[in-house]
Amino acid sequence: MNNTLKRDNCDVAIIGAGPAGLAAATALKKAGIESVVVLEREAEAGGIPRHCAHPPYGIREFKRILSGPSYAKKLVDEARNSGVFIALRSTVTKLEQGGHLTISSPEGMKELTAKRVIIATGIRETPRSARLVSGDRAMGICNTGTLQSMFYLKEMIPFRRPAIIGTEIVSFSALSTCKKAGIQPVAMIEEAQQPTIRWPIYHAARLFGVPLFVNTRVAKILGKDRVSAIQVADTNQTIREIPCDGVLFTGQFTPESTLARMSHLELDFRTGSPVVDSFGRCSDPTYFAAGNVLQSTNKPMHVPFYYKQDNLPQSVDVAGTCWHEGKVTGEWIANDLLSQQPSPPEKDK
Template sequence: MSEVLAIDVAVIGGGPAGLAAAMALREAGVARVVVFERETSAGGIPRHCGHPPFGLREFNRVLTGPQYAKRLAEAAKAAGVEIRLRHSITRLGAGGMLDVASPEGAIAVTAKRVILATGVRETPRSARLIGGDRPQGIVNTGALQAYTYLEHLQPFRRPVIIGTELVAFSALLTCRKAGMRPVAMIEANDRVTARWPIAWAPRIFGVPLLLSTQLAEIRGRTQVESVLVKGPHGPREIACDGVILSGCFQPASELVRGSHLALDPGSGGPVVDQIGRCSDAAYFAAGNLLRAVETAGWSWREGRRVGTDVARDIVSPAETPARQVTIEHAPPIKLVVPQRLTFPAKGEGITDYIQLRVSAAVSGDLVVHAGGQRVWRQRISALPERRILIPLSALPVPADAATLRISIDQAD
């Protein structure tokens, strides 16, 4: 027979957002808060990042990823949060009904509210359409860091790093710390994705940075021996013994995709309003499940805000029906978060902004229309994967407006 568990709030995911939300709930007086984490330890992605900087805002000191993850878990437990490890959610049901698989068997959970904080995952090779052989030595950044920091293994000595998002530079630091010497960083776009000054890292470490270059093929019988790349000067082969596929993050939204909750095709995460509420009012979401990818500190702040708002919502549920305003966007904007606004909000919000990202480099006027009239405009110049923010406080939304439409009028 399945165990039946009745709780106040279930938090799915024990990373920075989930643990911060759970602590905020306990601090607000919510009695029983349970974090369900499928891994053997809590802390999320930072557990694998054996380098600083983490924790300056949260703990007023600079920590490595594992130190930061441990501090978060310890703080949550000290606050009275129950953390259940090796517990996987198998179904999200209407109104906060959950099916859970645990080492001891199945659990049926009923929760007044559920917070989804399952984070992100890197896109695997199969989804990147990379040709060639299937040798050993092809890993994503998470696997690299797990090998290096958790298992103390060195999967290769002279890898190439694919991508220049912030996580790619984390991979570069991991390699340097573990005695591996990358032979190249490869970026398909004509400029580095991560912001300066960290984009100087390849030059500082003596790693060639190949822009406007694509990985076409991986070669090797048992272990990676070389890669074929195509760049401005044609194809070339680079000798190496490993490939690190960094970035190209996607929200870990498998549970949402298989549930009754509305999914946003742009972000890949659940549709939420400005306080993180999903299409089922019993469910909220925070952290990188909402969009790929933000820092641990950003996710922690979102988690605390959602936890505070959920505590408030338990005591005083949202008015029904509330006025909903849908946020629409046009290319080259690829995602917006949140995707709708609720009035009255009755909360602090996951953020004070509408966050958006573009799919290509743009320069022009970022414009917001509501009810057929322009309510906001700002000149921008932005690159893919860079955070763009529109302050909610600056948007006068007419009472009769059903939609906000965000677009970019690009300069000629």
């Protein structure tokens, strides 16, 4: 299959071949838009579900329960069958006024101008450094995304006895990956009084024999070359040392929005997402955003009490929601491009 971008203009360019980007692309093609290009920086399309090997995916989209990789494959096939061109190993390095994109690919630097651009670059977990966690910088410290891509894509593991930090949905997913990979977590640590996601964590922690510590925070990571232990502190500041060979920081999602941040587009500093109107349009109306890169402080989400109002954690939307948002955005853009109507109303200032 040819994945190399040859053209220098198109109707709609979509950055990111995850559920949101692929759904938007498919919707655009189905609505009759001629040239739709998805730009994906990885060697394979599908996004994060590629390395979430557990169900349930696809209930909303395909009325079936699928694993992450089969779900990703179905989305990619559907897009390609609709006539979407997916350019792989194509990294957008710059967004400019008027839908002008600069792209790095192994064949060289390219430029692409699109009538509309959708930013669908997704979300990632907050790493240890940005959480300002004390201690040594040893090997064995990572996020769930790393654990899962290492295990499901490369059949490797970053540790054997990690401490898991956080109790979000993704932490539950991390527990199940550990189980599959033969990793035995030594503890789950939650700063709040209650786990963020209650029932599955209690259940899973018990099922997997992982002690759950609430009202507890990581005070320090110890280890010279590799992690050897963590010190945790309870609300009385009593320190307890837990031997482990890794620390898995789960959740605290943050939009992967650096492209927008480095560009002319306005950014909402509270969420880290591009500022959009009700149509998903950015401050430059050539650009749209969809999926998890778009976090809104208005979305209902569970907020642990220890977050300050100006530093809210991000709720991560499940793939189905991203897919839906991508589809709606794609349909809206198709309508806009196909109707000879004047441009949609000016954005509210």
